[in-house]
Amino acid sequence: MTATSAPASGKANFGIAGLDDITAGGLSEGHLFLLEGTPGTGKTTVAMQFLLAGEQRGELGLYITLSETENELRNGAASHGWDLGPLIKIFELVPPESLLNSEQAQTLLYSSDLELVEATQAIFAEVERLKPKRVVLDSLSEIRLLAQSSLRYRRQILALKHYFARNGATVILLDDLTSEASDKTVHSVAHGVLRLEQITPEYGGDRRRLKVAKYRAQHFRSGFHDFTIATGGVEVFPRLISAEHKTTFSRSPLSSGSGELDSLLGGGLETGSSALIIGPAGTGKSTIGFQYIDAAVARGEKAVAFIFDEELGLLEERLAAMGINARAMMDSGLLHIETVDAAELSPGEFSHRVRLAVDRLGAKIVMIDSLNGYQAAMPQENALILHIHELLQYLNRQGATTILTVAQHGLVGDMKSPVDVTYLADTVIVLRYFEALGKVRRAVSVIKKRTSAHEETIREFWMGKGGLVVGQPLTAFQGVLRGVPTFVGEEAQIGAGANLTL
Template identity: 50%
Template sequence: MDNPTTDISTGNATLDAILGGGLTGNRIYLLDGNPGTGKTTLGLQFLLDGASRGEKGLYVSLSETKHELDAIADSHGWSLDEIDIYELVDPAESLDAESQYTMFQPSEVELGETTRRMLDRVESLNPRRVVLDSLSELRLLAQNPLRYRRQILALKQFFVGRDCTAVFLDDKTSPDNDLQLQSIAHGVISLDRMPAEFGDERRRLRVVKFRGRKFVGGWHDYEIERGGVTIYPRIAASYNELPPNEFGKLLSGNESLDRLLGDGIEPGTSTLMLGPAGVGKSSCSTLFAATACGRGERAVVFVFDESKRTLCLRSKGLGMDLTKFEEEGLLEIHQVNPGAVSPGHFAEMVRQAIKPRADGSRVSLVVIDSLNGYLSSMPEERFLQVQMHELLHYLGSCGVSTFLVVAQHGMLGHAMQTPVDASYLADTVILFRYFESAGSIRQAISVVKKRDGGHERSIREFHMSDGQIKVGEPLSNFHGVLAGTPTYTGDKADLIKPRDGDE
């Protein structure tokens, strides 16, 4: 027989990692959450994992019938044939008039009878894993906190003494915040479900306590899918899982733009593309990705605001054939559905996308286009900037460079506003602006921040035409850039000459 304190799996590999290796054997655990959060699904996964290892499992149900449990298992493609399911409440018996008590309070008889029947079943089966669903029924039968606590303590001593690991489910139907169980259980896992005003509701999981074990704290997003519960752990749990890349400086392939940036961008850093809509931020970030692919490096683009098809067509018009790089396996484009992604899910998408392939190839660059779409997809989320900081720190620790696109609201002047201040997160900030010259609207680009080296302090014209991106020479007679209303007062001959037909 295995050591009673040997770690055992919860049946969910990600949850095992969050717990620091799984559950400590021969202990009792509390899994609580409101109805619909997936407690039963996780409980069944725990028992099914034991069955796959040849361990006997017992599911004690005080609220759901065997038929309902079979239906849940069938929805996930599981079979419960290897698990003993014991229904403690017989509906036919409970409705029988002769079974109703008249001389004693029903709870005085039913609590003892319910407990006795459950313990008899455990003794006869001698399981290694037990799930009790749910404690709210025992709480109602006990009627007072003292009696309830004593009953749970008695159950704890019974299970621990039998070399059995038990998971108690609680649906939080008590009107008070009952901490009785949390103080008794060896570990507590809490499930939560938050409805959204638009889009899919968000489910999240938190390890409240685990005695004698270091675990990954905080909330972890998860979803209930066919096959069980899919957990998206905080990206902090994955720090240092990959050694840093050994790529050199990132170059755009445009000599003037690279010179503006001080001969490229250091690997593992983050770059913020900031400016109004349509000024060229996305095209410039895509240029860095396409150039990296042209050098044989891998790149990943996450698109929130436009379709993958539109991105490929727009880029092809500027001389960047993204479809070709995709076919060669050098580029991945992920179109993110704004209404169906939680912060944890998105972080997990990024983490999976940068994993090394079987041939050892690594991703050198990730583009997130844009943070506006990321924020809009999760308008009710708090602390998104902190979550983004965790993501950037993780990518940096892996040596992956990140380009963040942020579209400012408004087009010109003081009316322009930034939906999220991510400038302090980024190592490099590239500012795009519109400016007026001789009745024409033109675009300007400048680097206002670069932590890891020197850069030009000049302002250059930025132009997209003739199937390419052009960056002009430094423009000296320029005023009002930071105010949002740049005005060029120099010689028009210094500007990029438009092609025939352009204004």
């Protein structure tokens, strides 16, 4: 079961850290709540964790089931590694055998009238016998079918609400929305409503999210929050709100270990700022990012890199060829590299992983390589920009330096980015291929830097066994960023290579 903090006073906690955070500690004790969602969204799992959390506090829990059998519920709990102890009771409510016997068919009363009355009486009798502190009723669809009319259904729910209120139990009603999904009867009666949703993208695994639709007299985190179901239960990732995570720190420039690159950036990247490195594939975006990580680890600082587009073994070999020993940095505990599968990871879970890297690992440099892969995890570009905005604001306020990479479409000439986030980053570094003297070369330039002045020059750079090397400003060429420059220097510079290292 997911660990959670100490439960708030007067609250029945879920035992799910993220969900308890969203609901400000859990459910108000002694009230009735609705947990709704289509089959497969995780209602039963959340309800079981709710009862298990009560068991840890010494509270008796009762699971009343009208749809699943007790064996099915216990097998489901066992699949998560849960042992339902003596404080969790399961009451399997089945129709009386007399109502299933054709010889006992009623002629003056509908059988549904008797079934609803007997079912209600059986529920009340079991509650009176056990006096549970937490109750789960699964599911409302069965009661709705027995009631047959909206008026009778509403009266039945009100009767349940008042009965449980007198007994002081905290109740969760489950609704699988399989019949009359538009019926909002319970919404108006319940003290709070929690909705679970399941989304199937065109490619990749299912995505799950939840929202608190209603919670009387209680502040809660509004909006949708991603969650997953794995062995061990539900894990919820509350929506990141950067304004809630303010810290104080002193800004100072961070060196990359390359004097020329630092000069180009006006002394280096500042702590608590974000840098965006954009350019076509293969220009060295990841290399520049790891240049800063290598320098940070050498200073004894911790760093984390989230890699969307490259296999870890190949990355290690490529960096080793340039003198950067990523394996040694990881073995020292100062570098954590996490490969990310965009098809299986929701944006909320990714933000949660980044937060853990900063809060628990104490990472001072965070690299996301690349936003192209991050975009693949997002349904819409607008949502991507909002996620990145909150994430960058959070990292900046924690004093972490963030390095983002974006691969642009094309190799030379007109470059286009799949998503424009240049206005969000504090620093924008542009990399380009260009042709000169019969060779394809690389150029680097700083287009924007909020935190300090920077060079306005364009420099050639290359990568070799000694690592990243940044040359002198390309003063003899014009149009380098377009990919096909023209020579504007003196004739004497041609023989000298026109400030190009041959």
